[in-house]
Amino acid sequence: MNAAADSPPLRPRLTARRGIGRPSVGKLAIFVIFAALAASCIYPLLFVASTALRTNADYRASPGGLPSSFTSENFERAFSQLHIGRLALNSLMVVVPAVILIAILACCAAYALVHLEIRLSRLLLAAVICMMALPPTVLLIPIFKLVLDVGLLNNRLGLILVYTALNLPFSIYLLTAFMRSVPVELLRAAGIDGAGPVRTLWSVVLPLIRPGLMTLVTLNFLFLWNELIFSLVILQQGMGRTIMVGIAQFQAQPEKNYGVVAAGLLLSMIPPLLIFVFFQRDLARGLTAGATK
Amino acid sequence: MAAIEIDGVQKVFDGMERAAVAEVSLTVADGECLVLVGPSGCGKSTLLRMIAGIERVSGGQIRIDGADVTDREARDRDIAMVFQNYALYPHMTVEENLHFGLKIRKMPKAERNKRVEAVAQMLRLDELVRRKPGQLSGGQRQRVAMGRAMVREPKALLMDEPLSNLDAKLRVLMRAELARLHGRVGTTTIYVTHDQTEAMTLGDRVAVISDGVLQQVAPPDELYSSPANLFVASFIGSPSINVAEGVVRDGRLVFAGVELPIPPVDLGGRTRVLVGVRPADLNPFDKSGAGAVPLRATVEVAEHLGAEMHVLFPVVGPASHAGTEVSGDQGHEREGVLLADDGSSLFTAVLPAVGSVGPGDRLDLGIDPELLMFFDPETGGSLQRVSSTAGASSR
Amino acid sequence: MTASSGAGSVGPRTGRRHGARHSGRGLTRWLFLLPALVLLAVLIVYPIGDAIRLAFTSWDGFSAPHSIGLSNFEDLLKDKRFKESLLHNLAIVVAIPIWIAVPYAVACGIHTKVAGWRFFRLVFFLPVVLSPVVLGAYYGIVLAESGPLNGALRSVGLGGLAHEWLNDPALTLPVVIGIIIWATFGVGVLIFLAGLANLDEEIVEAAQVDGASRWQIQRHVVFWQLLPVIEFWTVIIVIASFTAFFPLIYTLTKGGPGTATFTVDFDLYSEAFTSGRLGYASAIGVVMMFIILVTCGGLVALLRWRRS
Ligand SMILES: Nc1ncnc2c1ncn2[C@@H]1O[C@H](COP(=O)(O)OP(=O)(O)O)[C@@H](O)[C@H]1O
Ligand SMILES: [Mg+2]
Numbered sequence: 001m002n003a004a005a006d007s008p009p010l011r012p013r014l015t016a017r018r019g020i021g022r023p024s025v026g027k028l029a030i031f032v033i034f035a036a037l038a039a040s041c042i043y044p045l046l047f048v049a050s051t052a053l054r055t056n057a058d059y060r061a062s063p064g065g066l067p068s069s070f071t072s073e074n075f076e077r078a079f080s081q082l083h084i085g086r087l088a089l090n091s092l093m094v095v096v097p098a099v100i101l102i103a104i105l106a107c108c109a110a111y112a113l114v115h116l117e118i119r120l121s122r123l124l125l126a127a128v129i130c131m132m133a134l135p136p137t138v139l140l141i142p143i144f145k146l147v148l149d150v151g152l153l154n155n156r157l158g159l160i161l162v163y164t165a166l167n168l169p170f171s172i173y174l175l176t177a178f179m180r181s182v183p184v185e186l187l188r189a190a191g192i193d194g195a196g197p198v199r200t201l202w203s204v205v206l207p208l209i210r211p212g213l214m215t216l217v218t219l220n221f222l223f224l225w226n227e228l229i230f231s232l233v234i235l236q237q238g239m240g241r242t243i244m245v246g247i248a249q250f251q252a253q254p255e256k257n258y259g260v261v262a263a264g265l266l267l268s269m270i271p272p273l274l275i276f277v278f279f280q281r282d283l284a285r286g287l288t289a290g291a292t293k
Numbered sequence: 294m295a296a297i298e299i300d301g302v303q304k305v306f307d308g309m310e311r312a313a314v315a316e317v318s319l320t321v322a323d324g325e326c327l328v329l330v331g332p333s334g335c336g337k338s339t340l341l342r343m344i345a346g347i348e349r350v351s352g353g354q355i356r357i358d359g360a361d362v363t364d365r366e367a368r369d370r371d372i373a374m375v376f377q378n379y380a381l382y383p384h385m386t387v388e389e390n391l392h393f394g395l396k397i398r399k400m401p402k403a404e405r406n407k408r409v410e411a412v413a414q415m416l417r418l419d420e421l422v423r424r425k426p427g428q429l430s431g432g433q434r435q436r437v438a439m440g441r442a443m444v445r446e447p448k449a450l451l452m453d454e455p456l457s458n459l460d461a462k463l464r465v466l467m468r469a470e471l472a473r474l475h476g477r478v479g480t481t482t483i484y485v486t487h488d489q490t491e492a493m494t495l496g497d498r499v500a501v502i503s504d505g506v507l508q509q510v511a512p513p514d515e516l517y518s519s520p521a522n523l524f525v526a527s528f529i530g531s532p533s534i535n536v537a538e539g540v541v542r543d544g545r546l547v548f549a550g551v552e553l554p555i556p557p558v559d560l561g562g563r564t565r566v567l568v569g570v571r572p573a574d575l576n577p578f579d580k581s582g583a584g585a586v587p588l589r590a591t592v593e594v595a596e597h598l599g600a601e602m603h604v605l606f607p608v609v610g611p612a613s614h615a616g617t618e619v620s621g622d623q624g625h626e627r628e629g630v631l632l633a634d635d636g637s638s639l640f641t642a643v644l645p646a647v648g649s650v651g652p653g654d655r656l657d658l659g660i661d662p663e664l665l666m667f668f669d670p671e672t673g674g675s676l677q678r679v680s681s682t683a684g685a686s687s688r
Numbered sequence: 689m690t691a692s693s694g695a696g697s698v699g700p701r702t703g704r705r706h707g708a709r710h711s712g713r714g715l716t717r718w719l720f721l722l723p724a725l726v727l728l729a730v731l732i733v734y735p736i737g738d739a740i741r742l743a744f745t746s747w748d749g750f751s752a753p754h755s756i757g758l759s760n761f762e763d764l765l766k767d768k769r770f771k772e773s774l775l776h777n778l779a780i781v782v783a784i785p786i787w788i789a790v791p792y793a794v795a796c797g798i799h800t801k802v803a804g805w806r807f808f809r810l811v812f813f814l815p816v817v818l819s820p821v822v823l824g825a826y827y828g829i830v831l832a833e834s835g836p837l838n839g840a841l842r843s844v845g846l847g848g849l850a851h852e853w854l855n856d857p858a859l860t861l862p863v864v865i866g867i868i869i870w871a872t873f874g875v876g877v878l879i880f881l882a883g884l885a886n887l888d889e890e891i892v893e894a895a896q897v898d899g900a901s902r903w904q905i906q907r908h909v910v911f912w913q914l915l916p917v918i919e920f921w922t923v924i925i926v927i928a929s930f931t932a933f934f935p936l937i938y939t940l941t942k943g944g945p946g947t948a949t950f951t952v953d954f955d956l957y958s959e960a961f962t963s964g965r966l967g968y969a970s971a972i973g974v975v976m977m978f979i980i981l982v983t984c985g986g987l988v989a990l991l992r993w994r995r996s
Contacts, residue, residue, distance in 0.1 A: 030797045031804070037794070038811045040870065044818070044826050047836070051829070063829075064836030105724040112720035124721075131732055133923070135931040135980055137953040138973040141742060141966050142735035148749075165731030168724055197717060226819030228935040233961060244821040248939045251825045258829055265822050272817040280810065283817070287875050288882040347893045368899040380894035384912040393908070394898035445898070 048269070051262035059258055074259035075267075082264045086239070087246035094156050094231075094242060095224040098163040102171050102220050103213060105164065110175035111201050115187055125176065131169035137229065139166075144233050154237045162234060163224050171216050174289050178212030179205070211282070218279040219286040225271055243268050295358030295448040295481055297321040297344065302353035304339050304505075313339045315505040316353065321449075326475050326482040327510075328496030330489055331528070336505040337485045338453050344483060345451050346370045357448055373442035375452040379434045381426040387437050388413075388422040394445045412444045415474070432463050439474070449481040456491065468494060489529050493517070501525045523567060523673035526666060532572045532603055535640040538670070539568035546662070549640065550609030553586045553662045557679040560667065566676065567668040572603070574664040575642035581659025592654045593639065597646060604642045604650060739977070742970035749966050760971035769947050770972065773955040780865055780929045780951070781983075787869050787925050788918060791876025796906070798877065799884045809881070813874040820932070823871055824939025828854070831863065854941055857948040864941065864949050868932060876921055883917035884910075919991045926983055930976055952976050 051059055052074050054067035061068075078084045113121045143162055144153075152158030182205055190200045206213070231242045241249075247268055251261045275283065297320070304314040314336040321327045329337045342348035344355055346367035355363050362370045373394070381390050391409045413419050416436045426434055435455060442450055455471075456464045472495055475482055486492055492499045493513040501508040501516065501524070509521035520526035526534050539548035541564045546553045548568045560566060578587045590606035642658055650656070667676040743760055747753035764770055794812065798805045815823065830836050831853035838850035853863050887910065895909045934953045937943060943950040943958065950958075952972065960969035 027800075027802055030800075030802045034794070034797060034802060034804070034808050038808055041811045041814045041874075044823070045814070047830065048826060062839070063834070064840050105727065108720040109724035112717055116717035116720065118717060118721065124725075128728075131728065133927060133980075133984065134732070134736070135927055135953075135976065137931045137934065137956060138739055138977045139732065139735045140956065141960055141970045141973060142738035143731060144749075144960075145738065145742065145747075145966070146731070146735060161727070162731060165727045168728060169732075172724065197720070201720075222817060226821070228819070228821055228938065229957065232938075244819055244935075247825060248821045248935075251828065251939065252942070261825055261829070265825055269818060269822060272819070276814065276817045280813065284813070284878050287816075288879050342893075345893075345897055347896055367893075367896040368901065372897065374894065374897045376890045376894055378888075378890055380888070380890040382891060382895070382909060382912070384915075393895075393900075397899045397904060441894075441898070 045269075045273075048262045048265050051258055052266045054259065056257060056259050071259075074257075074263040077257070077260045078263035078267060082246065082250050082260060084243070084246070084264050084267050087241060087243040088267070090156075090235075090240055090246075091225060091243040094159050094163065094235075095221060098160045098167075098224055099217055099220045101160065101164045102167050103217055106168060106171035106175050106216065107201070107206070107209075107213070109168075109172045110179045111197075111205060113172070114176050114179035115182070115184075115205070116197060125173075128169045128172050132173060134169075136166055140229060140233060143230070147234055152234075154235060154240060156235070156240065159231060159234045159242075162230055163227070166230070167220050167223060171220065174216055174219075174286060175209065175212055177289055178209040182208050211285070214279065215282040215286040215289075218275050218282045222272055222275055222283065296323045297449055297481060297483065298354075298356040299340075299344065300354040300356070302340065302343060302355060303351045304336070304343060304348065305351045312351070312505050314343070317502075317505075317507045318353075319500060319507065319510060321481055321483060323481055324479045325497045326484060326495060328484045328486060328492040328499045329502060330486055330492035330496075330499055331502035331508075333487050335502045337487070337502055339505075340502070341374075341451050341453050341483060341485050344449075345372055345374050371445075371447055372449045372451055373445045373447035375438045375442050375450070375455045377454045377457060379426070379438040379458075381434060381437055381441070383426050386423055386425055387418060387429070387440075390426070390437060390441050391418075391422075391444050394441065408444045408446070412440045415477070416440045416443075431459055432467065435459060435467060439471075443474070443478065443480075447480065449483065451483050451485075453485045454487065455484075457486070457488075464491075471495060490531065493529070499529075501528060503528075517571075519675070520666065521675055523569070523668045523675075526569050526668070526675070530571055530573075532641045532643065534569045534571050534666070535575075535638070536567055536569045536668075537608060537638045537640070539566050539667075540564060541566070548665075549588065549638070549660070551586050551588050551660060553660065553665075554584075556662045556665060558667050558676050559679050560676060563669070563676075565670055567670050567673075569666040569668065570640075570660060570664060572641040572643040574661065575640070575644075575658050577644060578657040578659040582661050582663075584663060585659030585661045588658045588660050590640075590642070590656045590658050592650055592652055592656060594652065595650045595654075597650075600646060602644055602646045602650065604644055604656065605639050606642070606656070608638050608640050739970055739973050742967055743974040745967040745970075746965075747967040747970075748964045749960075753967055756967070760968050761975075763968065764971055764975065769950055770952075770955055772947050773950040773952045776861055776949065776951050777930060779861060780868075780933070781926070783865050783869070784922065784925060784929065787872075787929075788876070788921060790869060791873045791921070792880050792914075792918070794873065795877045795880030795884060796910075798881060809877070812877050815871045816874040818871075820871065820935035821939050823867065824936045827867055828940050855945050857945055860941060860945060861949050864933070864936060867940075868928075868936060871936075872925070872928065872932070876925075879921050880914065880917060883914045887913055915991070919988070922987060922991075923984055926987060927980060930980055952979075 047064070050067050053070050053072075055069065055071050055073065058068055112118055113125055118124070147153050147158045147162065150158075152161070186204060186208075187200055190204045195203070226244060227242075228244045228248060232245050232248075235241055235245070247261070247264050250256065250264065299317060299319040299321075301316045301318055302314060303312055303316050305312045317340060319327070329340060331337055339348060343350050346362065346365060346369075350363060353363075354361055357370060357372065382393065385393065388409065391412065392405055395405045395408065413422060416439060418433075418436055418440055421429060421433060421437070426437065429437065435458075438455065442452075456467050459467060468491060471484075475495075484492075484495055486495075493516075496513055498510055498512050499516050500510040503524050509516060509525045511519075511521075516525060516529050520529060523536065527536070535549075537549050539546050541547075541555065541560065544555065546555045546568070549570075575588075576585075578585065588608075590604065590608075592604055592606055594605040596603040596605075642656075644656075668674065669676060742753060744755055744757060745753035746756045746760075794808075798809050802808070832838075833852050833855065837853070841847060841850045851859055854860055891913070892905060892909055895905045900908060930951075931953050933951045934957060937949055937951060937954045938957070941949045943954050953976070956969045956972040956976065959972060960966045
């Protein structure tokens with residue numbers, strides 16, 4: 001047998017592991033199952049896009065099929081009825097500050113926990129990990145009460161602070177892993193060169209953990225953009241609502257217009273999809289952190 | 294037990310231009326221990342993995358016990374392998390590790406126990422059977438890995454640098470242990486190492502590989518005394534062979550600043566050749582044989598090793614460049630040849646330790662023309678002796 | 689490791705203490721930690737305590753909460769909807785083996801470099817980046833009585849398979865669980881792929897040489913090596929099984945039909961913000977926290993015990 005006749009292996013060692021004269025029926029079966037699964041993952045995009053682009057009458061004619069004519073009416077109504085532009089802006093005004101705040105606080109905290117001699121740093125890190133495991137729903141009511149008591153209900157600042165706190169434990173944990181990969185010698189060298197801790201963090205550590213920071217920012221943006229429950233409870237008032245709350249409430253109306261809902265969904269998917277396309281690697285890195293230790 | 298025949302086996306990794314293993318043909322006799330040796334990266338492991346069946350061949354054929362196994366999976370080849378990092382199953386106890394290969398093959402429990410017990414005893418693992426690999430020392434893990442291979446009573450035993458993760462002392466001990474085990478069990482064995490000392494001490498025969506190409510297969514003493522080419526000559530032996538250019542003038546050989554009679558070697562009309570002399574073949578002049586020619590050495594470095602000493606001294610004449618990539622004994626790789634300050638060659642002599650020899654001292658050494666080796670300066674190939682009587686006097 | 693690392697000492701690489709030399713004396717280094725700690729203390733640690741306190745009160749969200757002792761918990765014992773929600777969460781827990789097996793199997797498939805594996809790895813991740821709100825709305829449309837799925841089934845002559853996916857008490861909960869598994873398996877695949885990439889290949893090869901078939905290698909070698917990763921994923925989905933359902937249920941079924949898809953987190957939200965019984969909802973939260981604590985703790989202990 002000419003071994004090279006088979007489909008060219010991408011990594012020879014891995015191919016070799018599967019043995020030499022292997023049957024390909026199993027592989028075909030895997031391929032078919034994977035293809036079906038992949039279709040289920042892509043179809044939502046196609047469906048939402050096609051529904052958003054066609055008239056309601058056209059949709060009713062064949063809901064799952066292809067559109068026979070195109071219209072921009074659904075998008076116009078998404079802006080006029082669903083106020084999708086306003087909702088997106090609301091979301092951005094909460095999510096962007098929160099993401100920045102998280103990045104700053106997590107950076108400083110992780111730096112201190114890993115590289116500055118802090119008593120109890122082990123204990124603090126353990127506490128942070130425990131908070132990660134805490135289901136946020138449990139905190140819903142006491143946080144609502146707290147926000148209410150300090151008068152930040154229906155105030156963006158309230159939601160920004162809540163989002164920051166909720167995502168901080170995971171973010172600190174993620175960054176400590178990156179912080180540990182910064183060689184101690186380098187920090188000592190910076191110290192000998194006369195740099196203080198702030199200087200060292202800014203000009204030595206930060207450049208080295210840039211990939212970690214990217215991961216953190218993209219992941220948090222995605223989480224917060226998609227978040228529903230806290231946003232629902234803290235920004236209840238009509239004009240301040242975030243995009244997910246707006247869409248959730250709009251599509252819950254009994255006489256909803258599928259085309260408008262689809263247009264809203266499609267627009268709300270843009271930021272996540274951009275992240276998916278451009279920062280896939282960062283997301284993957286963040287989501288698998290801690291899995292292999 | 295079985296013979297292994299390797300016939301023109303080749304491996305070209307995807308995206309690589311050069312073959313990692315280039316058309317190697319070898320036969321390992323039933324019960325023999327063959328050692329594959331060569332500098333790291335030369336393709337030893339790849340060849341071994343192809344024999345084991347965990348790497349596909351790109352060409353050629355592998356036969357075990359007469360049967361063509363080229364297309365068979367590893368598990369259908371009935372061979373066992375000892376890995377560099379031992380590859381013990383970390384979640385199983387030593388006992389379970391030993392049992393695994395037999396259990397997979399559905400061997401009845403009673404027989405399994407018998408075999409495992411016997412092997413555990415032979416390798417002195419009895420005390421350790423309930424432990425997990427994580428609780429063992431390096432040497433113990435090594436023995437378990439050996440045991441796991443041996444309980445299978447395979448047709449052939451393949452080992453890939455099994456001692457390289459042990460510290461120097463333990464390595465020497467285990468080397469002797471391996472020789473003892475092979476003597477007792479006598480399984481056909483292919484042993485991979487980059488350490489020429491290991492190769493020389495363990496192999497019934499040694500196959501030297503360089504850049505994927507088989508250089509020579511021969512018993513250790515033959516490899517030492519009649520290397521097929523300059524690479525083998527430089528790779529085998531420690532300290533490494535001394536090589537310098539020799540010029541034939543008026544029927545005499547001028548080499549390392551001395552003039553010698555030309556031994557009966559077929560020079561093929563060449564006037565320039567590379568001449569090699571083993572450090573151990575340079576002796577004090579008064580202790581050299583009758584035909585020896587005196588060579589006056591000015592010591593540059595003297596390494597005192599107790600019973601013997603290594604003396605480094607410059608010789609006249611340009612250094613040879615053919616012997617690049619010479620591998621030292623303990624796996625250190627030296628690039629090229631040692632050079633003195635003025636660019637001339639540095640020779641090494643292994644002498645019995647006498648008093649305090651230091652830099653600047655002068656020594657009278659003897660070169661026996663009968664012990665010289667000659668190589669083609671272009672190809673590095675060995676130039677053969679004409680008469681057979683000459684070969685007898687060299688070791 | 690000692691606290692005083694001498695000036696000239698070449699300390700161990702792991703020496704966290706080295707930082708001391710450039711961290712300055714006094715409290716400057718605490719200033720790095722302080723903002724994060726304050727925020728966590730105020731918005732996480734304090735609320736945990738408050739959650740427990742509120743569980744013993746009656747509170748409508750407007751007037752001040754007043755203490756009513758254990759009566760919230762007594763009511764919980766008699767609360768049919770809560771018990772049903774718990775039962776639904778139990779059903780989700782029962783589905784956890786599938787929730788582990790699907791991404792595990794898919795990751796193994798991708799790891800063997802099935803044709804198009806790069807594409808699959810990318811696409812399987814797509815649902816992960818989409819908001820549960822989006823997925824809920826999407827499935828709300830697709831699975832509707834007269835929606836595209838039933839339409840497609842009827843058009844290919846499989847009308848018998850068409851169901852009221854979202855309006856059938858027996859069917860809707862499995863559908864919701866299926867959607868959650870589908871929406872999260874991409875993360876699992878990534879996590880298992882990371883585990884597989886860290887696999888000690890030499891050990892797999894040793895098993896091959898030892899005579900193990902592909903399945904035996906999976907069962908006896910790969911599985912055991914991946915156990916820590918499985919454990920990690922299990923803890924994540926156990927937590928998720930109590931908290932990840934809310935946005936989907938909120939957008940897809942609102943707990944219906946009837947109470948067929950009420951889960952504990954959705955029940956908590958409904959009690960608090962639909963019925964205005966925030967004290968009672970806090971009691972639900974405390975019970976939930978307790979259950980997760982016990983489940984995860986028990987799980988980790990069990991896995992640890994099995995491994996040693
Ligand atoms: N899976 C692989 N893919 C590509 N090249 C490889 C692979 N494995 C080994 N090689 C190359 O093949 C050559 C021989 O490797 P190897 O057999 O491991 O050498 P060694 O003699 O040290 O055991 C090396 O140059 C190595 O880089
Ligand atoms: Mg090797």
